[in-house]
Amino acid sequence: MFKGTTIICVRRGNEVAIAGDGQVTLEHQIIKSGAKKVRRLAGGDVLAGFAGSTADAMTLLERFEKYLQSHSGNLMRAAVALVKEWRTDRALRRLEAMMLVADLHQTLLLSGAGDVLEPDSEVASIGSGAGYALAAAKAYLETSDMSASEIAKKSLQIASEICIYTNDVITLEVIRGE
Numbered sequence: 001m002f003k004g005t006t007i008i009c010v011r012r013g014n015e016v017a018i019a020g021d022g023q024v025t026l027e028h029q030i031i032k033s034g035a036k037k038v039r040r041l042a043g044g045d046v047l048a049g050f051a052g053s054t055a056d057a058m059t060l061l062e063r064f065e066k067y068l069q070s071h072s073g074n075l076m077r078a079a080v081a082l083v084k085e086w087r088t089d090r091a092l093r094r095l096e097a098m099m100l101v102a103d104l105h106q107t108l109l110l111s112g113a114g115d116v117l118e119p120d121s122e123v124a125s126i127g128s129g130a131g132y133a134l135a136a137a138k139a140y141l142e143t144s145d146m147s148a149s150e151i152a153k154k155s156l157q158i159a160s161e162i163c164i165y166t167n168d169v170i171t172l173e174v175i176r177g178e
Helices: 054-070 075-088 130-143 148-162
Strands: 006-012 015-021 024-026 029-032 038-041 046-052 097-102 107-111 123-127 170-176
Touching: 006 046, 006 097, 006 130, 006 148, 015 038, 015 046, 015 097, 015 148, 038 054, 038 170, 046 054, 046 123, 046 170, 054 075, 054 097, 075 097, 075 107, 097 123, 107 123, 123 130, 130 148, 148 170
Parallel strands: none
Antiparallel strands: 006 015, 006 123, 015 170, 024 029, 038 046, 046 097, 097 107
């Protein structure tokens, strides 16, 4: 499990949202509270959030964006290409991070173990507070009319109240369809 962050992706209707907290920890110390762990890629058509080592995640995000360009924005093909390289490249396979990526049609969880997983539900999460945020989001999806972005933000706020590696400085990115 990766300490130091929580990332959540929520889908509802024609909206997909990824939110991440801003806390960066080094062992038992908070180093930064406002890191941005969620990014827009592919001209804004793809959202990506990462958990784990920041330098490792930045390396993976750069490579993922290159794969998105070379695969004309096809999320699945770019994800498979990245994970294949991540797992087989001698230097990359040492990287310690996980990623959640999404476009209007799919959400994918990517890992260095070779995983390209598409969650069954409208919500997915990674990081130290993933379970808390996931439970909150599922409850909101079932019991409210809140939008995906509202659910993502509120679920992360709840996780920040429980997980010591998650704070309430939230970066939220949203894609809306027509």
